[in-house]
Amino acid sequence: MPDHLRTVREFVRTELIGHQAELDVLTDLPLPVYKRFADTGLANWWLPAEYGGLGLSLSETVPIVSELAYGDAGVAFTAFISVLTTSMVTWYGSDELKQQYLTELVGQGGFCATLGSEHAAGSELARITTTVRRDGDSLVLNGQKAFSTNTDFGRFLVVIAKVEGSSDFLAVLVPRDTPGVIIDKRWDVIGLRASGTYQVSLADCRVPAGYALRGNGLRLLEIGLNASRILIATTGLGIARRLRDECMDYAKTKSVKGAPLSANPVFAGKLGQMEMQIEVMTNQCLAAAAEYTAIASRPDAADEWLRQGTLKSALTTKMFCGLTGWQIASVASEMFGGVGYTESSIAGKLMRDMRYVSIVEGGDDVLRDLVFTRYVVPVGKRA
């Protein structure tokens, strides 16, 4: 096991496990535990070495996120979701931008956020109404974004906006402290409560023209979502592993028909099924991450991503882990008898946490439609 993973496990063991109650409520952000994670030196572990980062690949990231989510999915989500933003900046930001903002991010162990989705547009990104216009050497942004994680305490944002009077879209880096960035509210989410997701308004936010990233903003967002979708799926894996272990721990203490529950054949069958599903989730996350890593390692990665856009494996991994994770959570939440219906058990929290995998960054209907249109209809792209 690599050292960094050992560090993550230790962090999970000491800082997350057993802290369920405090992590499952909405309190002021950033949480102290974010700082303690940064203190391990692992914050934003994927940032390139040229900006001082550890440069860990997505393949190396999957075990990290699975471990973090085993402890708490909200902390895991907070820790990795900046990758959606930084991957766009890394490949399509100017050298100056990268030098300034990525280096600073490494140094501070801080956060950044992407402002993509809007209420009316939903998953149809082309219907985004937030606008950007050129005004001299500046870009001016206006609009409202529905769901954006880490925004309030992030150092900088990337906003996806429609170019006024055009059908083009841009992705624009906006420092968090830019006047006009207004946090409308923090969402009262049903799970992942250790993370913070916000509705944000942009009122005449003005940034230098060079803060626009290169390329079509919608395409950049698609590219950024590849990593985050694979890692959202991976949190489902981590939660599933935790559920399995909680079931096993419970089954040792619970007696049924004069024997421990762990010796009950029906229980054994359910856990055997769960283990099978966990193994398949693991292999699927790793396979998608390997595909991602192979592209990301190319010298022409930025251009190759523009050609590929949304990876099929990112879509299928999130779908699969969301669906399978939900099956596991549904089975597990029934295993603890009446206690499982109370907050004395962690089963309810894990179930609520799991739910987000199938909802965030594209519901399953949206993803099925994307997979069909882009990968089933074009014969050559079928598996």
Next chain:
Amino acid sequence: MPDHLRTVREFVRTELIGHQAELDVLTDLPLPVYKRFADTGLANWWLPAEYGGLGLSLSETVPIVSELAYGDAGVAFTAFISVLTTSMVTWYGSDELKQQYLTELVGQGGFCATLGSEHAAGSELARITTTVRRDGDSLVLNGQKAFSTNTDFGRFLVVIAKVEGSSDFLAVLVPRDTPGVIIDKRWDVIGLRASGTYQVSLADCRVPAGYALRGNGLRLLEIGLNASRILIATTGLGIARRLRDECMDYAKTKSVKGAPLSANPVFAGKLGQMEMQIEVMTNQCLAAAAEYTAIASRPDAADEWLRQGTLKSALTTKMFCGLTGWQIASVASEMFGGVGYTESSIAGKLMRDMRYVSIVEGGDDVLRDLVFTRYVVPVGKRA
């Protein structure tokens, strides 16, 4: 539509719908809304006319509970769960007990509770360790009961206890204000938060010997559970109907690909499936209630129940509605996009409420085993 059902609907419309926020938190019980339900004159609607009650049958009860649960499942559960207790008292209590306690219950529109399940025993009732012993003209009870609803604010309890030094069990009526009835704690449940479920200790609780109900306490509990299991299933039906209507309301306002979501074929397919499931749940609840009502209407109902014990239809109805309700909640909770993952949507609450159907009063594994042993193995009892 009968008048009483019209009254229930009006109550649901004015007192429950739209009050989600206040009903989904643990606050002091009894809630004011319980009193407002009693003010409709419908509290404990099933109590026999000879004690001043309305005497509505279980067949008439199913629509009432479905409507109440459409509004709030916790309020519904609070309102009907006394039936578990009163049915044991009605059939197996002495005339004096009935005259006193049932008449009072009607007059006060109050509550009562059954103390059956224990931590170690789980669903294996024969492992109950709470004891009862004869001491002169009194019965003395000692033990701890894990899950009991309405107990704290109920007027009387029925306790299932093992006769000391014997393998017999008794069901004993214990007035709530009997010294030694100790509410250990209220459970912090993950749903149904408008109801109250308690862990209760009995420390040398002393009642007159005549407070024991006639017959084996475990058999009486089985008999009492018939009505409550059918009605727990029915709350699943009510929640399912609410989910469907919430989906339809949302779909009218949400646009997808330039058309309302309600015109989307995938959405239509899901709602068509849901409607099918709701109809089958309805018919199953009604069929079980009809079977129950037929037995309960017999002049020799008390004896016939002793012969039959657990009704197959009560087991299958709870299993079916729990499983199907969970499918509906799982599908519905994904339909609202990101908002569905927040407390701005009622989907999360309805999902948490739904979960109890498959957990309370016997998990599905326990019920499957019961159905198999009692109804599949004996050839003549197969459907």
Next chain:
Amino acid sequence: MPDHLRTVREFVRTELIGHQAELDVLTDLPLPVYKRFADTGLANWWLPAEYGGLGLSLSETVPIVSELAYGDAGVAFTAFISVLTTSMVTWYGSDELKQQYLTELVGQGGFCATLGSEHAAGSELARITTTVRRDGDSLVLNGQKAFSTNTDFGRFLVVIAKVEGSSDFLAVLVPRDTPGVIIDKRWDVIGLRASGTYQVSLADCRVPAGYALRGNGLRLLEIGLNASRILIATTGLGIARRLRDECMDYAKTKSVKGAPLSANPVFAGKLGQMEMQIEVMTNQCLAAAAEYTAIASRPDAADEWLRQGTLKSALTTKMFCGLTGWQIASVASEMFGGVGYTESSIAGKLMRDMRYVSIVEGGDDVLRDLVFTRYVVPVGKRA
């Protein structure tokens, strides 16, 4: 148990059970076993007393069909599917037609068929291209019908056809021996092989004008399908009961870990689940049949049917029993080990038979769409 049901059981026991091999192949029709069923006096048991029939209701029919399908679903389908045709004739045929054709059907214990579906039209009946035109006192029909059961050996047919030069449709009775009725082929079906389904062409088939049934042909077909859909669902119930009993028989003989399979908790759980599903299927079939029977018993049944058209319960019952039956068949077909993959076991045949419930007379997608459009969108029609 009513006498007629006792007769059916005896027929099933002696003529169907154990005859799997001969009933599961395509051979010349009608099979001798059809004649033996007619010899019981029960053929077309639903035909009205005024034509000499037994006049059994659909509620009484459900147990009959469940029993027949327990023996062989193909024989059951052959025996009841004429109801689709006769219900249209009974309510919308002229007195002369009924007197002649229904009386004859009773006397002969024979068959009739409906010619509705066409290849291109699929489930969109409005796209039917078979035509009927008036020619003096005659009607002349032309076209091709894709799937029609009992046609070759039926005494008369009812053809759904578009009126030439109009957007109207008619349902026309066509005696089987009418010149121009051409059996193109018998379908080589994957299950239900004791029944016969045909592709049929109509080439200038000429019948008297009075052979047209009263009312819109598509509406009449909808009405006729109510009974047959409920009974197709009921065959699923019969097959499911058979699968359960085959599993139980096998489990008594099979040893696992030193005990009979029937004592294995995983097996018990599966059979408990199956029994639950069978009970729900039973109640749903009976509930739909009761609704149908109530309408059919009205003095104004013919007009009421025209108002109601497709019954929601007929759609939901077929959907539910198809889906649930398939779950049961899927579980059961794995229970017999390697032998279950061979023709030494009846599991494979029962699985193939079961498949038809979800396919014939409208696939689930078509039915979901119908339920949504007709019963979810109109608020007042929701359950």
Next chain:
Amino acid sequence: MPDHLRTVREFVRTELIGHQAELDVLTDLPLPVYKRFADTGLANWWLPAEYGGLGLSLSETVPIVSELAYGDAGVAFTAFISVLTTSMVTWYGSDELKQQYLTELVGQGGFCATLGSEHAAGSELARITTTVRRDGDSLVLNGQKAFSTNTDFGRFLVVIAKVEGSSDFLAVLVPRDTPGVIIDKRWDVIGLRASGTYQVSLADCRVPAGYALRGNGLRLLEIGLNASRILIATTGLGIARRLRDECMDYAKTKSVKGAPLSANPVFAGKLGQMEMQIEVMTNQCLAAAAEYTAIASRPDAADEWLRQGTLKSALTTKMFCGLTGWQIASVASEMFGGVGYTESSIAGKLMRDMRYVSIVEGGDDVLRDLVFTRYVVPVGKRA
């Protein structure tokens, strides 16, 4: 694409696709198409180079088997199932045995078979009753084996037998033409009809003592099953890919509501789901094969296999592909309307073929129990 895969595709295209009718019946074996596959030079592609084979790894085998099963799963099964036998011989046979029998197998492009399962023993291999005893320089075998594929036309067999008077088991190579090898019958299977599975008796079969393979016979069988289970799973993948393509082909020709079925959103959703499942199946098969290949490539592979026995990934891959493949077959078989219920469509055959994945070489209940006992209970082995 490697050359050998191109060859396989060409073989599938010319020899299998379109030959459904002739491949889906039981006829004399070996089929001429087996010979034509051998003519491509690819028969037994995995046999080591030292015996003249191509030495392709299991990782390279997965695409081959997926392609063959895309054409016909029975032909695929026939072509790869010898690997179960040859892997035992390769790792645990004497040099003389290997030199003779493996070299001959390469030269002839022939077959071999394993005789493991017995009727009473089922999946509990320790209950095997076939015996082997030492008689001078010979071993003498007696017993009956329930299911063995390729046996009749195989060149040699490996028989798993209990050592008389001991609790040990041996795996013994028995040339097919040994006196006393009696083919009791060929099973009339419900799918995979291009393959041949037999019940076989051994009556005083005598072979040289050196024909016993090294090590415990049950352990060797476990080891042999690793490759075959992964490849059985892979046939599920191939069938699933075929089903998807058949659905797409049909959808182009079928019109629904005035548009091609392929433009229907419900259809798109189903195919998107299917593609997701196919991708996950692919990654799981490849991951298991990679794990297998890594062990098989070790210089100490034979000993390492003895340590590891049954691979978790072999169990989970077969379970997952069986379950998922069955979901796909269930969905697909409803997509063709009425034609899908006839032999005019390939859907029925593919469904019957798919069924074997969950049944052969251990049903899912058996595998779940194995996964639980060996990989969930020992904490360190959990994923």
